[in-house]
Amino acid sequence: MPVFHLLLSIGLLAGLIYWLWRKTAFNSCWNFIFWPALGFKLFCGVLLGWFYEGGCDTFVYQHYADKVTAIGYAAPEAYLKIIFLNVLPVADLVPFATFSNSFFFIKIVSLLNFITGSNYYLNGAFISLFSFAGCWFLVQAFARIFPGTANAAVLAFLFFPTAIFWNSGVMKEPVLMGALGFFWGLALKTVYFSGKKLWLNLLLLLLTSWLLWKIKFFVALIIFSLTAFWCLVLWAYKRFSFLRRKYVLPLSLLVIIAGFAVVLSFGLQKFASAFFYRHLVWNYETLKAQSVGKPIIALNDLKPELGSVLMNIPEALAGAIFRPFFWEGDNLLYRLAGAENLVIIILFLGSLSFFKKGRKQQFLGFYGVLIAFVLIMAVLIGLTTPNLGTLNRYRTIFLPFLVYLLLQAPFWQKMLDRFNLKFKSRRV
Known part of the structure; x- marks a missing residue:
């Protein structure tokens, strides 16, 4: 790997990590958690590649991303058509449909290749960092909005082994988890602190919504539906005082869910x-x-x-x-x-x-x-x-x-x- 790509990758990773740390880790407890959690995440990305070296989906994605990146060096115009229009210069360039989430992920990895020199482990580090940042953002949102749950959030999202291992490295899952962390963290921030940077939050919500949809649209549909339903319930709870009486809100929720299920089943x-x-x-x-x-x-x-x-x-x-x-x-x-x-x-x-x-x-x-x-x-x-x-x-x-x-x-x-x-x- 050329020294230029190595230095560029390390410099960008260091800059992003420093920005994330300065942005959110501002007292001793968060500082105490940040570095071990980040280190564990990056280690799992390396471990995934080492465990499945030469096999599994993770190296398949890297292999075909390298092919797409090679087109970028040889024919930039053809590469731009791949990225923005899903038009392949060769029909059998990749074994995935151009509308599939696997092809979308390959395009992401191919873009990272220009920074990392097509180094698998450096690509994994960038993707793992994105996943970590989304989870870190969501943990901070839980700690602020639901006081007393920070310890639980830290253990669940930053240190639970299987969740960290499979949501690291060159895989679609870490992109999905990172986007979900940002999406729900931004949704909570927008609902509970709507006066602060509202338009920026809404713009970022749209961006993370698009990313969720592109990675796994059926999961995105569930997430969007549940989030919209939660916003509707909050609006009704604040607007109609009778919903605040004991048992009224839970019963209303059950009636709405049952009605929604019936309409959905017939429709x-x-x-x-x-x-x-x-x-x-x-x-x-x-x-x-x-x-x-x-x-x-x-x-x-x-x-x-x-x-x-x-x-x-x-x-x-x-x-x-x-x-x-x-x-x-x-x-x-x-x-x-x-x-x-x-x-x-x-x-x-x-x-x-x-x-x-x-x-x-x-x-x-x-x-x-x-x-x-x-x-x-x-x-x-x-x-x-x-x-x-x-x-x-x-x-x-x-x-x-x-x-x-x-x-x-x-x-x-x-x-x-x-x-x-x-x-x-x-x-x-």
Whole structure:
């Protein structure tokens, strides 16, 4: 690799890290957390490449991004058509459709190649830094808006091993998680502090919305719908005083959700039967056929019908959240995932008591959004991904939020309070 690219990459990374640190880490506790969390994130990006060296999707993306970058050096006009118009000079340049999220990600990596000299690990460092910045921004937003949850947010989003490992390096997942962190952090900031830099926040929200849509549009649809619903509930709660009475708001939420589900089920019945259910079953059966001899989520006679899907939701949900168990699988990744899931089971058992008194407002507000997001994503991933190894990677989109919610239980809050880390947040 040319020295120029190495120095340019290190200089840009150092500058971005310094800017992020100066922007947000302004007291001893945040300083204490920032550097270990960043170091762990960057290390996981290197570890991912070392563990899968020569294989896995991560090197496939790098390989085809190098081809696209080579066109940029040889024919800049053709490269610009690839980036902005998705027009390929050679039909079989990449094995992905030009409208796919994989092709979009390859374009991102190809742009990074001009900075890094097509160095895989430096590309991974930039992508890992973006993911870290989004999670860091969201953690700061939680610490400011929901006082007392900073310790839980730090553990869930910055140090929970599987979530950090799979959301690092040259993969689509870290881009998705970084964009989601920025999106919800900006949404919280806009709602609770609307007078501060409103137009800038809205512009950044649009940018992160576009990035979410391009990386995984079906996840983006869920995120956008839940966020819009939360904003509607907040508006109604502030405007209509009767909603503030006991039980009225939760009942209203249930009625709205039920009505929305009924309208959706009738309005999209043909679409669902023609595409959604069939695609769901096809995805499950395809991955199941490729997972012979491996531990899987064994659903009971899954068919492209509403009744069959509903009957299998409990198994899919439990499998996505708690499996693989520590005795399942025959390699190191399965063992580590099983040990981590044992921690999740313990957290779940310790959180069976209700949330701490005084947290109802959070629970019925944005916490409700997070709960719905975790449940929806867990069900969809559990229904479509029987292979527990693949599932362990895909579920990292909701895993940090699950851990964050479980740690809100009084039992775990008391234990976290013993660390006595006093996080203060003056800005997000």
